[in-house]
Amino acid sequence: MSDMEETEGAEGPVAPHRVIGTPPPSPRLLGSTAVAEHREPAEPAMADDEEVAGVPHNVGLAPDDPKMVVHGQRAERVVATCFTLAFFTGCAFVAAYVGIGVGTVDKTLRSNLGLGTTLAATLLLLGTGALIWVRHLMPNVELTEERHDLRSDDADRQGFQEVFKEGTGYSQFVKRPLIRRTLMLGTLPLLAAPIVLLRDSGPKPGTSLRHTVWSPGRRLLVYGTNQPITPADFSAPGSMISIVPDGYQDNDDDLTKAAVVLIKFRPGELDIPTRTQGSTLVGTMNWTVDNIVAYSKICTHVGCPVGLYEQTTHHLLCPCHQSTFDAAKGAEVIFGPAARPLPQLPLTTDSSGYLVAKSDFNEPVGPSFWERG
Amino acid sequence: MSDTDFDVPKALSGTGSFLDDRFHGARGLRVLMRKVFPDHWSFMLGEIALWSFVILLLTGTFLSLFFVPSMNQVTYHGTYVKLDGIRMSEAYQSALNITFDVRGGLLIRQIHHWAADLFMAALIIHMLRIFFTGAYRKPREINWLIGIGLFTLGLLEGLFGYSLPDDQLSGAGLRIFEGALQGIPIVGTYLAFFLFGGPFPGHDIVPRMYIIHVLLIPGILLALISAHLFIMFHQKHTQMPGKGNTEKNVNGQPFFPYFMAKGGAWFFFIFGALVLLATFATINPIQLYGPYSPVAISSASQPDFYMGILEGSLRVMPAWEINFLGHTLSLSVLIPFALPLGIVLGGAALWPFFEQWATGDKSFHNINDRPRNAPARTATGVAAMTFYGVLWAEGANDVIADKLQIPLYTITWIARVMVFVGPALGYLITKRICLGLQRKDAAELLHGYESGIIRQLPNGEFIEVHQPVNEEKRAVLEAKPVPALLPGRGSADENGVPSPGSRGALGWARGVANRAFAETVPVEANGHGDGHHGNGHEVEAGAEHAAVGSAPAGSGHGQLPAGDAAEEEPREGG
């Protein structure tokens, strides 16, 4: 079907009506040769407020036009093929389910591929068939439906108001304020019930957010191996490792606050300023052992573990929102949304030489909260 | 042979009579079967969300047969031997079980997750379509609000859904959620402890999220979706401007069998697309992340894309905390948590009413606007999209830094600037583009389209012949609303009383907004089918014309005469 249409009219060659790429003329409402059939279904006598849409009219050729018949037959074949193929892929899906087992990663991959491809093929074939059916087999019918006013007419509104007032009158709701008010009074506490009933969904926080399980003499264990560690074990400058408190290595609730990151510096690199919060000491060089420093691993922004340690810049970067702390300078914040430095865990060694905590953190660990102070 | 030449089978007519005897359905069903649904591709976007929701229900039911919503710790000795001996929650173990030990489990799990993503993506696109075509206007404001409620619930539903397997990635997200909750003034720590049943992570959050995810929110969603569809049914769908489309009618194909068949086909295509994704694209590989541990974290830890704006807000915010009287107000957490999404969703919810206030337009609208014909609305929409988009991209800043080799902090700084500058630029540029497109439309209506036919005039000049636009195009171009200008501060009636709506600061604001909405390029149509209107040229009905301005001015095609169809002051109206 060429877009170049030259028509030879009676007056001689006329310029083309349409040139390549220009918008097509509007579709004909009626077929030019055959008079389009207006479907006039035998309408029963309808009430005036009937909401059935208008008379459908066929936009296009008559269905028994030979071109349409051929077109329809071709479309029918295509649709039938789609549906038949869908049958086979559907069977293949069942076969794949029965035949392909799972249990290892490789088998799961094969099962997923087998089930997925057959199921997808079935669905897409069904969809394609249905779509071609609509677009090429069903006649191109158009309907016009009237929109009625959504706003009810005044008579109806009036009638509603009357019935409403009548009913309200029966209930004496307006006439007897005492009933009205005591009803509201009576139901009020019940509204608070859903909130009150949730009281036991959890304990009150109390002071639990202010403390962790670290205590004087508690050993530092390497997370995973659960082995204690001496300064000699941790002597290579630039070392970093994740630490958990001895006795709580399996307790996630405690680890959420007690996880610690241990870093070893070269001599002279570590320069922790003495920091106080109010009258409490919260950071000092005295809490390090042999240029080894321990900071809380829990970010003071919203609590992700701050694991990203860059040996060359001694930045501790939290991967969640890029809060960056300078580990050589008491984990002070140098970028990002965290507002407070990471709390420092006071370190010392015990009699066996293992690194232990001198005490708990001197300030609350993790994200800020209202009562933090 | 006529298509209607068949007998209705006894089984069908028998059942029909049986039901009608009891339920009086004949007339109602008849109306339904002939109900008209207009056809436009953008009208199908909401259905993507609808069918995705159905698929979510189906696949979710399957998953709920195998998932164990418990945080009891177990030691894994299952088929995924790489993690043999690891301590994990039963929830994570059951998720591994579904993936590797249930036939079709991985497929269904992935279909479910992809469908959730598609649901949210389709909602976003659908909301944008509604916004840019003005389909939220009277009488559809309530449906718009229901839609925003659906979107918000969908956010929560997705958040809880992907957190159920209790893997490292979603556990980090929950920790962030808890940390942010904790920062809320006065009640934050209580809320966090009540929701999680104690300190994070506790033992209660997974079972609680489970029941919210499979019962509570789906129930509310079902109710809201039903309401949304019923309202749309009852009010009838809007239409795009076009030939024969008026405010008082709907044109299209009948429900039975056309819309039914297309809807069914659409369902199969959506389902098929989701299955294809679930077969060939991995989503949420929990076995790689491992079970949640508060000591561990991965780079590129992001929530699913629809939470991206929240993530980006948290990353873009500089540090800001206020300590006073023994209390801490963590603004670097509270502002990102509440403000950007609050602005977007709250603004969206208020928008229909704001537009009514600004334009004074209280009429019914059943014909959609072309976005270019509502420049202030379109520009605001683009500004909102820019705001949302900048924060969404910032949520991916570490991945962008890694893949595109841009320094990490640079991206954050760019986002900090663009979150303010971007929407302003977006508004200005979009407004100008809309007005430019309007000018083009006006010119096309007036002068016709360039037909590509070059003619040589007797005096030797070459012109390009313009053809009048066809009737359909003409109907679309002419269906342009005329925005009204409300009486401003300067207007006063004969007694010198200014219009009450224009007084005070609010009145001034209303005037500013009104003028922004009313800025438009007027369209002149005379219905002759040729677009010309007495510019002094001979008009031959039906024949091709040289463009105006070509003969005297002696230049090429399509020159607009000065002052014609240029941007004019909006007409005064009431």
Add this chain to the structure above:
Amino acid sequence: MSWINARRRRPVAGYAALLLGLVVVALAYGAITSSGGVTQASAAVGAQQDTAAGQKLFKANCSSCHGLEAQGTSQAPSLVGAGAAAVDFQVSTGRMPAKEVGAENERKPSSFTAQEIHQMADFIASLGGGAAIPDAQQVSAAGANTALGYQLFSANCSQCHNAGLSGGALTYGKDAPPLTAATPTQIYEAMLTGPEAMPVFADGSVSPQAKRDIVAYITQTRAEPNPGGFSLGRTGPITEGLVIFFGGLGFLILIALWITARRRDPRPTGTE
């Protein structure tokens, strides 16, 4: 009228042109930013000989930055005490000789043979200790405890290198590389020596056995097939979001356009 010209103004032409443009840009960008290359597997350590050969190689390739005695200059640090493992890692991954001073060095094809690398490593080791190159047994995955490897990896490595081993961004333009190309020996050596910004995981905190477990976890994870289909880069929800918008919604919008497209029924005879 050529085939393309006849269809120049069809609506689909714009989309086709856009798609072509996107593909061209994508290929061009991919060509520019692609990194990586073949790595030289490091053979097992032989006898500690050939320091002379190593010294010659060192003088020719490394001394311009590291000094003739490896004592370091303003451009590069001293290598005394750096150890054989560090040399093996840096040179076999092609990071050394470095492209430019101060830049973060990226993996590239090494220009030395395994034997040459060993000779240089022996030379540096002879200057003063440092970690030795691990032998094959130390990095073998046989009998390794991948569960422990997982725990150590997730707490100390995945925040930079990603749980899916796809790497991650660091500050000021640095990044932690993906772990898909490194050999087991190179992984071991990297942990042991802490190259560039990477922290050191000495044997005191991460024992050789634990390192073996980590290596086994990494090699197993990257060899593991993706049962759910293409991995999308193992980067996580970001690529998933892109796929659902462009892949999922994009595909479906095309289908919607098909569903609602104007029907092109056969025209009546006589009007063509």
